[in-house]
Amino acid sequence: MVCCGSGKRWGRLVNEFEEFAAPYLLGALEPEERRRFEAHLLECSECTALVNDLAQGVIALDHALAVEPPAGLRTRVLDGIKSVSETSVVELAPRRRPLWRLAWIAAAVLVVLLGGLTLFNPNPLDQLMAAADARTVELAVHEAFAAPPPQQAQVVFSESEEAAAVEFRGLASPEEGNTYQLWLIGEGDPAPAGVFVPDETGEATALLQGEARSGLLVAITQEPAGGLPAPSGEVLFSAEL
Amino acid sequence: MFPTALARALVPETSVAWVAPSMDSFLPQSRVTPELEDLMRAAASGDEAAFGVLYDRTAAMVFGIVRRIVRSQEHAEEVAQEVYLEVWRKARNWDESRGSVLTWIMLIARARATDRVRSEQAARDRQERVAPGWVELPADRVAEEVSIAFEQGEVRNLLGQLTDLQRQVIELAYFGGRSYPEVARMLDLPLGTVKSRMRDGLLRLRQALGATRE
Secondary structure (H helix, E strand, O other), X not given: OOOOOEEEEOOXXXXXXXXXXXXXXXXXXXXXXXXXXXXXXXXXXXXXXXXXXXXXXXXXXHHHOOOOOOOHHHHXXXXXXXXXXXXXXHHOOOOOHHHHHHHHHHHHHHXXXXXXXXXXXXXXHHHHHHOXXXXXXXXXXXXXXXXXXXXXXXXXXXXXXXXXXXXXXXXXXXOOOEEEEEEEXXXXXXXXXXXXXXXOOOOEEEEOOOOXXXXXXXXXXXXXXXXXXXXXXXXOEXXXX | OHHHHHHHHHOOXXXXXXXXXXXXXXXXXXXXXXXXXXXXXXXXXXXXXXHHHHHHHHHHHHHHHHHHXXXXXXXXXXXXXXXXXXXXXXXXXOOHHHOOHHHHHHHHHHHHHHHHHHHHHXXXXXXXOOHHHOOHHHHHXXXXXXXXXXXXXXXXXXXXXXXXXXHHHHHHHHOOOOOHHHHHHHHOOOHHHXXXXXXXXXXXXXXXXXXXXX
16 A cells, blocks of 8 residues: 555546545454554545545444443443553553654664764664564464453564564453463474563563564464473464564 | 434533533533533543543444444443543544544444454354354344344435445445455455445445435
8 A cells, every 4th residue: 555646547536545444434444454544544634534524424324223331331431441540641642653763763873973982782672663674463363362352462573673572452461370472483393482471451562582584473372481492372373474 | 213313412412410610611602512522622631520421422332333243242341341441541642633533433443343353253153153154154144133223214214325235345344344355255346346335335325314414
């Protein structure tokens, strides 16, 4: 998909993204396409206007088919937001990686300018996130994952850095005494690539140990705390780099 | 009547109990009822009571969307709760120049519900022991859902505005939670055709809405 790549077709101006507006509103885009379209919407007023226009059609159906929710839901929702307010006020504004990355690049440039004065040893995770070729791959949630699927499950991968990290939001904790374990799978046996558990809000970011290369498979299983040299659990999440 | 009912959702009955005295100047002078947009701005600054009113005004539509897509009552409650948590967390990100609050909330609801259903689809299909014909079954379920929905006059009026092809693609996505590539496979149509029929269909629905309102 090209940003606002407009061209004349049958005498009409065609924006290549336009055709995603209707499936987007109907919830019919695949997650990765949805994310790309949402990113596009931030910079394209044409598509934003089209989405708002077409939204009226969907809302007409939504309204006609409204279903009264169970009475207890209101209390649970309002209790839920109270706990969010108490624990994570600072997190209310979500991270904007592009800006953050820009800030990191600025910091890196500064460091280069100061080069020679200090020995700079950046955190590998920061280095990965700042890589110009860092891209995001959605993790597939496998059937063996019994808990509700996380709100976000993805791998950030940089080919130039040969590094990858998994990022989760809304990830259920592993069973007691267990941990999530990362695996990198190529030709041979799965190579252990680290263990992690989500924090109390269900967020987790973990750098994969080992060289992450294009074509390798990232898999996550649940294993006894500390991890194992070879996987014993079923694959819960996976993605190809 | 359809227009009356819709008007009720968009401009609901007067209820100002939540408005703190200091909020009065914040609301448009011409109206006693706060707009969803006002409620969202208040919620973004941490006003939980305003968020409660926002919930009351949107919950039936959100629950309808989620329930229709995830199907299980229990899961629908979980997903609806996630949706409102996300709305609360992202309240400050809602940008009125980019669209209405209602559109924004409905998009979040549909996204969270389809995320849930797609990751569970395979498991559910297996549970229902339809191993050989699982592609057909969703279409049957869609037909069933649609016929139930059709008993409601509003829905019949709306879907009746569409051509057969527009209706099929919209039904599979809207009632069946199917992605457009899945819809294309099920109907054996090119991807581009599916997307453009969805778009034409939504435009017709919007026009039908405009016509009934006038």
